[in-house]
Amino acid sequence: MSVTVDTPRVSYLTEENTIGSWLLTTDHKRIALLYFASITGFFFLGGIAAALMRINLLTPTGAIVSHEMYNRLFTMHGVVMVWFFLVPAIPVTLGNFIVPLMLGARDLAFPKLNLVSWYLFMTGGLFATYSLFAGGLDTGWTFYTPLSTDYTKGHVVAVAIGIFISGFSSIATGVNFIVSIHRLRAPGMGWYRMPLMLWSLYATSVIYVLATPVLAMTLILLGFETVFHVGIFDQRLGGDPLLFQHLFWFYSHPAVYIMILPGFGVMSEVLTTFSQKGIFGYKFIAWSSVAIAVISFFVWGHHMFVAGTSVYSAITFSLLSFMVSVPSAIKVFNWLGTLHKGYIKFDAPMLYALGFLGLFTIGGLTGLFVAALGADVHLTQTYFVVAHFHYIMVGGMVSAFFAGLHYWWPKITGRLYPEMWARAAAFLIFFGFNLTFFPQFILGYLGMPRRYAAYPPEFQVLNVLSSAGSTILAVAYLMPVFYLGYSLRHGARSPSNPWHATGLEWKTQSPPRTENFPIIPIVTEPPYNYPRPEDRTRAA
Template identity: 65%
Template sequence: MTTLPAPLSGSEHNYLSRDYHVLSWLLTKDHKRIGILYLVTITAFFLLGGLAATLMRLNLLTPNGWLVEGATYNKLFTMHGVIMVWFFLVPAVPAVIGNFIVPLMIGARDVAFPRLNLLSWYLFTIGGIVALTAMVRGGVDTGWTFYTPYSTGYANTYVFLTATGIMISGFSSILTGLNFIVTIHTMRCPGLTWFRLPLFLWSLYATSIIMVLATPVLAITLALVAAERMLGLGIFDPAAGGDPVLFQHLFWFYSHPAVYIMILPGMGVVSELITCFSRKRVFGYSFIAFSSLAIAFFGFLVWGHHMFVAGESTYIAFAFSLLSYIVAVPSAIKVFNWTATLYKGSISLETPMLYALGFIGLFTMGGLTGLFLAALGMDVHVHDTYFVIAHFHYIMVGGMVMGYMGALHFWWPKMTGRMYPEWWGRFSAFTIFIGFNLTFFPQFILGYLGMPRRYHAYAPEFQTLNVMSTAGASILAVGYFLPLCYLIWSLRYGPLAKANPWNATGLEWQTTSPPPEHNFESIPTVDQEAYAYHLMEVPDAR
């Protein structure tokens, strides 16, 4: 792809060995180090969010909720939702993998605004600490959606503090999105035209547009909630002429597009992995590229499907239902193109590929059950049941977390200069896949049978399926714990990584592992399409 000589491996002067002082990390403007800072931070949040989920699943082992009281359970699912949505899923691929990889992929020295990039990590961390403070001091029980008037008038938990934390971290995701848009527009190296961009960048670009345009609406909505709560203004209070459904409109105007913030980057990762591990050009490049933009566009027009039973007019519900079907089309285009890419490829099943294949299967199930929920009649039946929980966990965990894990394994050699242990990688990928399905598939059935979400106790006939789900969750926990151990282990004991261990296309593989401070010895030039695996020589030995 480039005209560079083969780079050396294990360079003496890489971004990690440049300086070991703590301040050199805390004041760094290097996008790679900021990516690592995010990685450490969101891993901590993932463990906390997972802890809340563990306690919930344990509590649901018996119909009467043996472990925690109802009020505690409410706080646990709020904590789980708030942490996992805003402090793990939203930043996971963009802020960790994206920060690290985007400038490398486009052959740039850094992102366009390195100082803003560092600021975004600080805002994220401060927002996280504020939200955690609220949780430590007693928690919040509104659910991650903060529905009014409960959140503004009745809840006597730390709504204000949590909302403030989320608002602060929201600005970090705006800054990340802004940085990516400008970086991808203005900093591509010579020869890297838009249609030679790796598809990961198209999906991050679409994600960034959503971050920039949706997040400010969340910020102002939470500000209104906070103001109403402190001063009793009645903005969303029916008794004072306010309209609680207006809150839902404003909230979902952000939060539905935010669902696509949480899945589009994972889709971008899968496009990279599928091509690399089937040694093939991607099938339908421009279809995948534009389907990302289509998802971003239509994603802004479907928020009303969260309010089918909230007193929305029938006609607007028709429109939102139709648009929700339409947004499934570009997602399906992606799935078909990935499958077509696999066709007649020389497939090898390394850990990242296992995650990518897991993504395709689980995301497809999550997407198809989304169509059930977009149907006006069906939605009334399963609204606010475990069917919804299972649906979006198939997207968020089965899709995005799988994509994130795949990305982490794929780019781990580039980020750290070390290979992870392949056998353990495959083992934990299988464990996660099995544990995930055992956790969430029973929840589809539970929801269909009528078990409502957000209750700490349930009718006795649901117990068998709930026990299955909890058993699956414990397998899932093992699956997540293993990578935590072996990835940390590999930092010291893993074999040294070559510059391009996967024989992948993409400029990030043309520099050393780990890359030098300014990424490339000299700025590369590109003279061919992305994923030119058909032009690559057969690798001698992987």
């Protein structure tokens, strides 16, 4: 693309450049970049733990580490990836950057609260990480009692405090987004004129605000029981260990949708832009996000089909779990409808988005296997479940994150990334991901339990395949660090709207000035209002 661009002299990146101007900024765009740096760090920390696990599983007896160390590795992987990467990832980085721009606003509703939320996140994150390294923790990210309260030597309470603190960051971000979307929409932007990214972030924020307090309460109860021996979960003190699981999953299942809903939003933006066509079924996609946010609070029991709850509870939660997958299916069909009769271009964001579509569909369908009670009894607690949620969380959510990152990269940095490298990475991630996780579906069916540091020898071939795939995946995940880093200095300057997209964020300069828009825009048309080329030809 040889577009000559008037390089913006002044942007939010250049206006002031002291350390204080970054660490005390209330500009949503700079805070987004602070978050980018943080979650990238956490992502690679969690990734290193995963890599060591995959190396260990090369041999049936465990290739490099002891059982104890393996247990610590998967606990660290889970804790770091869930709470310090997946839950915040898209909302606090891409969301923080793009929400005010999409709304046509100058900042979020509470800029200072936004900065506070980053400090809370870092405090919680560093505290938890320090505890993981200093004390070690081997309970898994799920902290099931009584293992976590009575039988572990690890620093459960310290890690829980870290998660507790960072929970307030989630709540602050959620409140900020909800208020911003209600109050800061540009003149003329009714609810149905909002980009679908905003609908999905709104739904995400509702879960942030409603579910996170339950996690906080659960962690407080856990700490109380551990420190003061108050009987809550310990049956010897009159408690019930299943109560912990109920409370934990009451947060943690909606949290799964915290992770994936923002990805849905990115999909709607990227698919329309690179099909140069309006979204198919706008209202269905918008309201299916809301439906997911609501129903997701009523499916937690499906984590406990073999845990000792009643048959009636299992049947109810199975039905509700099938119901929660209907809105996701609706979204997939509508995205396919969006491609229909489009003018499809295959730039890197689109490749990531199509990768998401395939991997998320596989993840969703295998979710039905574990929602169906009779099948879940065999598959739960095995590698099938590991593969299933990695298809959603990593195949789906991380692909969506990369789709969004590449899509808005020119807006964020003012530079274009190297297209060929980005496409190569997209292909490599898709291939490496499938090689890593597809064999795990088979391992799960064959009965290999998850969280095993060692395994019977007949599972070795599939484990080696999986580890081989993870090597490719690791390389593929490192590639963007290099080519995106390279583009920061050497990338071509981006025009304000390199993708010919609709949406207010593309109507201001790249990168934007601190105040986003010189004049607050007025919205006069529906979202995704792409002109049809055939209309243009007919008119001419």
